Amino acid sequence: MTWTTPSYVVLPIYVAIVVIGIVLIYKLTKDKTKNISSLRLFVQIAAVFALFMGLILGPFDVPLYAPLGIAPRNLLLGGKLLGNQFPDGISFPVLACYYPNGRTVTCPIWQIQAYIFPFWNYARGYDVIYSTSGLEKIGIVIGLIAIAAIIAGRFFCGWLCPFGLYQDVLTRVRKATRLKHLTFSEKTNRALAQSRWIIIAVFLILSVMFASYEIFGHQLIPGTTPGGPEGTEAGNVGFLNEPFCLVCPMRPLCVLIECAVGSMKLSYVSQIIYGPLAIRGGYISSINIAVLIAITALALAYRRFFCRICPLGALTAAFSSYTPFRQIAITKLEKNEEKCTKCGVCKRVCPTQATDVYEKKGGDVTESRCILCARCVEACPYEDALVLKVAGQTVMHSRNWLEKESS
Amino acid sequence: MGGLSGIYRKGFAWGVAIAALILTLMWVYPNTSAKISSAFGTSTKFNVPGYNGVITFATNGSYTAATFEDNTWAFKNLRLNGSQPLNSLEISAENSSVMINSYQIRTFGFPSDFLNISVQGKGQQVINMGVGAFSGTNVDWVVSSNVTFLNSGWSVSHNGTVTLTGLTGNLNIIYFNFTSQTESSHLPFYEAHSVAIAVTIGVIATFGAAVVVQVAIRKGTGTLRGVQA
Numbered sequence: 013m014t015w016t017t018p019s020y021v022v023l024p025i026y027v028a029i030v031v032i033g034i035v036l037i038y039k040l041t042k043d044k045t046k047n048i049s050s051l052r053l054f055v056q057i058a059a060v061f062a063l064f065m066g067l068i069l070g071p072f073d074v075p076l077y078a079p080l081g082i083a084p085r086n087l088l089l090g091g092k093l094l095g096n097q098f099p100d101g102i103s104f105p106v107l108a109c110y111y112p113n114g115r116t117v118t119c120p121i122w123q124i125q126a127y128i129f130p131f132w133n134y135a136r137g138y139d140v141i142y143s144t145s146g147l148e149k150i151g152i153v154i155g156l157i158a159i160a161a162i163i164a165g166r167f168f169c170g171w172l173c174p175f176g177l178y179q180d181v182l183t184r185v186r187k188a189t190r191l192k193h194l195t196f197s198e199k200t201n202r203a204l205a206q207s208r209w210i211i212i213a214v215f216l217i218l219s220v221m222f223a224s225y226e227i228f229g230h231q232l233i234p235g236t237t238p239g240g241p242e243g244t245e246a247g248n249v250g251f252l253n254e255p256f257c258l259v260c261p262m263r264p265l266c267v268l269i270e271c272a273v274g275s276m277k278l279s280y281v282s283q284i285i286y287g288p289l290a291i292r293g294g295y296i297s298s299i300n301i302a303v304l305i306a307i308t309a310l311a312l313a314y315r316r317f318f319c320r321i322c323p324l325g326a327l328t329a330a331f332s333s334y335t336p337f338r339q340i341a342i343t344k345l346e347k348n349e350e351k352c353t354k355c356g357v358c359k360r361v362c363p364t365q366a367t368d369v370y371e372k373k374g375g376d377v378t379e380s381r382c383i384l385c386a387r388c389v390e391a392c393p394y395e396d397a398l399v400l401k402v403a404g405q406t407v408m409h410s411r412n413w414l415e416k417e418s419s
Numbered sequence: 420m421g422g423l424s425g426i427y428r429k430g431f432a433w434g435v436a437i438a439a440l441i442l443t444l445m446w447v448y449p450n451t452s453a454k455i456s457s458a459f460g461t462s463t464k465f466n467v468p469g470y471n472g473v474i475t476f477a478t479n480g481s482y483t484a485a486t487f488e489d490n491t492w493a494f495k496n497l498r499l500n501g502s503q504p505l506n507s508l509e510i511s512a513e514n515s516s517v518m519i520n521s522y523q524i525r526t527f528g529f530p531s532d533f534l535n536i537s538v539q540g541k542g543q544q545v546i547n548m549g550v551g552a553f554s555g556t557n558v559d560w561v562v563s564s565n566v567t568f569l570n571s572g573w574s575v576s577h578n579g580t581v582t583l584t585g586l587t588g589n590l591n592i593i594y595f596n597f598t599s600q601t602e603s604s605h606l607p608f609y610e611a612h613s614v615a616i617a618v619t620i621g622v623i624a625t626f627g628a629a630v631v632v633q634v635a636i637r638k639g640t641g642t643l644r645g646v647q648a
Contacts, residue, residue: 162625404632
């Protein structure tokens with residue numbers, strides 16, 4: 013086992029490539045209807061590299077499984093910076109799995125599930141003894157989500173989430189095959205949006221139930237001890253204390269990224285899928301794979317299907333699309349009623365079938381389903397009818413591309 | 420007389436100087452005189468005849484004492500090439516041969532003691548690394564085969580003695596020294612909860628800044644809710 017110094021020289025190179033890429037896309041793209049999409053695709057790819065920067069920075073040749081040794085993530089925005097008060101990494105509202113060693117930030121959904129078990133005060137995590145209570149850690153997670161959401165809303169979903177990129181790639185694949193996408197009825201789409209809250213509630217309740225040794229003196233699952241049954245650090249039941257992670261479709265993709273860069277052996281992954289850890293899902297479970305397949309099929313048919321039911325998207329929306337946060341959200345999609353002709357392009361191109369952008373008369377049209385991808389801004393053919401604003405400043409606006417094309 | 424006292428004074432000065440040198444050396448090299456190491460090689464076998472067991476090492480190394488009592492080998496100050504020193508190791512093997520590959524102490528992340536062994540023959544092995552006494556809970560201990568944590572085939576007693584039964588192949592015996600983690604209970608409140616305090620300030624600052632931005636926008640556009648008429 014060797015320990016290599018992280019290659020921090022990668023960071024300025026990365027920043028330079030991203031800046032040059034953004035400038036080039038902005039300057040070179042002539043088709044105004046694809047301008048924002050091209051930029052967004054580039055930012056999404058750059059975000060994946062940033063999220064898994066540990067795989068680029070190193071250190072390399074470290075053990076595959078964190079409890080068996082040092083993982084690069086410890087050098088990133090995790091344990092080293094925040095100590096054992098908040099050692100699992102900074103919560104960032106995108107699906108960036110906790111488990112891969114190369115990840116830069118942490119999925120808040122995992123954190124909330126892990127910290128709630130059992131009843132907020134279990135002192136031990138998989139990698140560390142916490143010096144703070146679960147309640148305090150949950151407060152930190154919610155606080156970090158709130159900061160991110162007030163500033164940028166669901167911009168994270170539209171521009172930075174790796175699973176969003178995966179779904180966008182699927183959309184591009186479908187378009188390449190000239191197949192048309194399907195759409196949900198407005199009633200079903202709203203029901204899907206409401207289901208996000210049910211999903212959050214169910215998984216939090218399951219987190220407590222599965223991970224608790226006993227509740228009010230009653231042992232929920234026979235043979236378990238705090239933290240799991242004898243023989244394991246976290247234990248069979250301990251692995252279930254993050255039930256959403258067992259079904260999360262992003263988790264296998266994180267593993268795939270690690271395998272692709274050679275940071276994890278496929279034999280290790282297959283051992284976990286099919287081996288003794290299969291049921292409890294030590295890393296990824298067979299359920300993860302099944303859900304990923306299902307979501308892939310659905311995302312091929314319905315654009316950004318998972319974003320419509322994503323509990324993390326709902327949490328982000330909670331701090332940007334609902335009172336009192338809606339009124340103060342810094343990033344907003346606004347509509348100029350006078351310039352809108354109700355052509356309906358915005359409604360048709362919206363990947364999550366958000367309708368406020370079409371139905372609302374004017375002003376702030378950001379809603380909880382809106383991922384701020386700005387596809388509507390890009391497609392709208394009327395100058396400044398739709399505007400994406402940050403702190404009152406226009407950063408993207410619709411252009412009169414119809415007139416330019418006809419001329 | 421004067422010459423004699425001069426000799427005494429000279430001798431006293433020499434005596435003080437030599438004593439000072441010895442004390443200095445003892446301070447710099449406190450253990451040099453205490454330990455005499457015995458070397459062993461990869462072919463050295465430590466038999467446990469009563470149990471039909473054999474203990475070997477994967478690398479060359481040394482120890483200051485190796486005693487055999489109650490069918491158990493007890494090594495003091497064991498040093499394996501490429502491993503960290505192990506102050507005490509007690510090991511017994513029944514109907515099996517055990518090769519000790521390495522011993523590592525991890526202080527980063529999970530503080531842990533990590534003994535890697537290879538076992539041939541489905542027998543029983545009793546191992547005490549001199550850590551984990553008074554803990555004795557399985558939550559602090561893990562036995563893994565490569566990277567798979569094993570649920571059965573091993574147990575640990577309250578003096579930190581791990582008993583392996585029927586396990587073969589490459590095994591890791593890991594003790595997670597959770598108690599060595601820094602306790603923050605003795606820290607002042609603002610230090611023990613600095614992250615939560617910083618995040619709280621961050622939330623308030625962000626909320627405040629967002630309100631200020633919205634007020635400025637409304638003043639600029641002359642609208643009530645930041646919405647254009």
